[in-house]
Amino acid sequence: MRTWTIVLFIILLNGCAGTGNNATLPVYYLLPLPEQALVDKALPDSAPLLLVARIELADHLRQPGIVYATSTTEVVNARLHQWASPIAGQLSQRLLTDLRHKQDLYRIEPTSERTGNIAAATLHLRLTKLNGVHTGHAELRGEWAITASGSSATHSSGFDIKVALTEDGYPALVEALSLAVDQLTTAIAADLQ
Secondary structure, eight states, rough: OOHHHHHHHHHHHHHHHGGGGGGGEEEOOOOOOOSOOOOOOOOOOOOOOEEEEEOOOOOGSSSSSSEEEEESSSSEEEEEEEEEOOHHHHHHHHHHHHHHHEEEEEEEEOOOTTTTOOOOEEEEEEEEEEEEETTTTTEEEEEEEETTTTSEEEEEEEEEEEESSSSSHHHHHHHHHHHHHHHHHHHHHHHOO
């Protein structure tokens, strides 16, 4: 009888210890800001306004999981490695923050109901790739365009940015994607000047 009690105790103890298995719990990531200190540039109210429109994402990028290309023809949306908040929102905030600090010509604001009737140029960003690749790098691909108030694109540019991962794993992928976004916002800011 004592043997059965000990066996039952060991089974219960193992059952309790197994409930904290982290291998099946999702890990959430935020797109980090660049490490350099960002200092607000004070622009006069008379400076031209540039509105940043909602970012357009390819369908496969609208999921909560981080996307990884396992071959040239297949992408996987991770179940256990997810964005902590929708990536479109994280990218919009990053775009606003970076452009406010990397250029000194335009006041940068997001589009909203209150900016709907304001005559201002608008920056549109469309992403077709924001993912890791089996070759060991992160890639960011798409196009951006600036439209004058009520007109078609006045300036546009495609981009295809690749950043090598410093090590394996999703944390390194997220860091590399952040560096790719930094390169993109630097290029857009340079074109705005």
